[in-house]
Amino acid sequence: MRKLTILFVISAMSLVFAQTTEVTQRLIVGLNNICVQLTQILPIIAIVLFVLAAVVYGIGHVFGAEMKSKATGWATSMVVGAVISLLIFLLARPILGVFVPEISTSDFCTERFYPY
Numbered sequence: 001m002r003k004l005t006i007l008f009v010i011s012a013m014s015l016v017f018a019q020t021t022e023v024t025q026r027l028i029v030g031l032n033n034i035c036v037q038l039t040q041i042l043p044i045i046a047i048v049l050f051v052l053a054a055v056v057y058g059i060g061h062v063f064g065a066e067m068k069s070k071a072t073g074w075a076t077s078m079v080v081g082a083v084i085s086l087l088i089f090l091l092a093r094p095i096l097g098v099f100v101p102e103i104s105t106s107d108f109c110t111e112r113f114y115p116y
Contacts, residue, residue: 031096032108032109032110034096035092035093035096035108035109036109036110036111038088038089038092039089039092039093039109042085042086042088042089043085043086043089045082045085046082046083046085046086046089047082049078049079049081049082049085050078050079050082052078053074053075053076053078053079053082054075056071056074056075056078057071057072057075059071060072060074060075092109093108093109096108096109
């Protein structure tokens with residue numbers, strides 16, 4: 001019973017803490033920073049994966065049939081990873097806007113975003 005009481009008190013305190021505006025602002029700024037970092041790095045990762053997939057696919061065709069099939073599988077995996085990273089790049093802002101409606105402003109996901 002004592003553990004349950006302690007758990008209830010901690011839960012109540014965390015709810016009060018989570019509802020303060022300072023924490024909400026910090027959360028929004030943190031989400032903005034994540035969005036900025038994703039939109040900066042994911043296109044680069046996609047391009048590198050596409051180039052590496054082409055190189056691996058080409059090198060795989062130089063060797064025998066077993067290496068050719070392995071290289072084709074690796075290249076396909078790299079292309080799928082590149083496409084997924086581009087999808088994340090394109091959908092990062094709308095998805096974050098769904099979860100936190102306050103960030104659906106026009107300057108969200110930019111480096112000069114100031115919610116306050």
